[in-house]
Amino acid sequence: MGGGRGAAVPIPCPFCRAATGELVSLFGSQLLLSQYRCTRCGSYFEGLREDRWDAGPVEPAHEGGDEYGG
Numbered sequence: 581m582g583g584g585r586g587a588a589v590p591i592p593c594p595f596c597r598a599a600t601g602e603l604v605s606l607f608g609s610q611l612l613l614s615q616y617r618c619t620r621c622g623s624y625f626e627g628l629r630e631d632r633w634d635a636g637p638v639e640p641a642h643e644g645g646d647e648y649g650g
């Protein structure tokens with residue numbers, strides 16, 4: 581098996597729908613977003629990072645309590 585670098589998945593541009601999004605910044609406005617730039621129309625957009633998030637501590641949902649409000 582030949583060693584190959586993990587090819588980045590092309591990000592589809594939300595403007596021209598062309599999968600020519602290049603990673604510009606690893607972090608966008610939010611932590612799980614990365615900033616991309618479309619090489620076709622030159623528009624900047626954000627997309628989800630490729631990194632997968634492990635199952636972290638999930639906050640418990642609101643406690644459901646059946647109470648009769650009178």
Ligand SMILES: [Zn+2]
Nearest residue numbers: 593596618621
């Ligand atoms: Zn585009």
